Amino acid sequence: xxxxxxxxxxxxxxxxxxxxxxxxxxxxxxxxxxxxxxxxxxxxxxxxxxxxxxxxxxxxxxxxxxxxxxxxxxxxxxxxxxxxxxxxxxxxxxxxxxxxxxxxxxxxxxxxxxxxxxxxxxxxxxxxxxxxxxxxxxxxxxxxxxxxxxxxxxxxxxxxxxxxxxxxxxxxxxxxxxxxxxxxxxxxxxxxxxxxxxx
Numbered sequence: 001x002x003x004x005x006x007x008x009x010x011x012x013x014x015x016x017x018x019x020x021x022x023x024x025x026x027x028x029x030x031x032x033x034x035x036x037x038x039x040x041x042x043x044x045x046x047x048x049x050x051x052x053x054x055x056x057x058x059x060x061x062x063x064x065x066x067x068x069x070x071x072x073x074x075x076x077x078x079x080x081x082x083x084x085x086x087x088x089x090x091x092x093x094x095x096x097x098x099x100x101x102x103x104x105x106x107x108x109x110x111x112x113x114x115x116x117x118x119x120x121x122x123x124x125x126x127x128x129x130x131x132x133x134x135x136x137x138x139x140x141x142x143x144x145x146x147x148x149x150x151x152x153x154x155x156x157x158x159x160x161x162x163x164x165x166x167x168x169x170x171x172x173x174x175x176x177x178x179x180x181x182x183x184x185x186x187x188x189x190x191x192x193x194x195x196x197x198x199x
Contacts, residue, residue, distance in 0.1 A: 028196045032061035035191040050188040054079030057188040069168045077156040087151045095176040108167040110150045117142050
């Protein structure tokens, strides 16, 4: 009797797992295209640009992961003054066509991410002399991503530029979004249409 109950319970559990797995909805596939007709193409990416007081901002959608919407960005200082580029100043504003509040998505700060990685690595190592290879390898991979591939806080002198990736929290709603960067008392603005596809 006990064996019979165990077999029946196992069948019920297995059936439930299969049903739940089959009902899981796939993640949406995201694409974001610039609205501007003045687009520069580079290796399949469409770069749009805006210029404010001699500061040129170019941006193109790169890809989306489970956590992030990622953009390739260039900032060029064509003015005669120094300009401080800080990635935390980049943000996306959802364009609204009524009086409902607009969603705003702020860029992720690489410096905050690097500090988080260092803290986590310190906790996992826990003072041991021989931390696991997987722990060190993953920490170095994450550190390299945020340290070398992103736009980081930089003072641009006249005639210089910075290129890199800007990470935003993943947002999936199909809409029109405006990438903004404050420059003096104005904003560089680049508009994107987000399209969402289901597999």
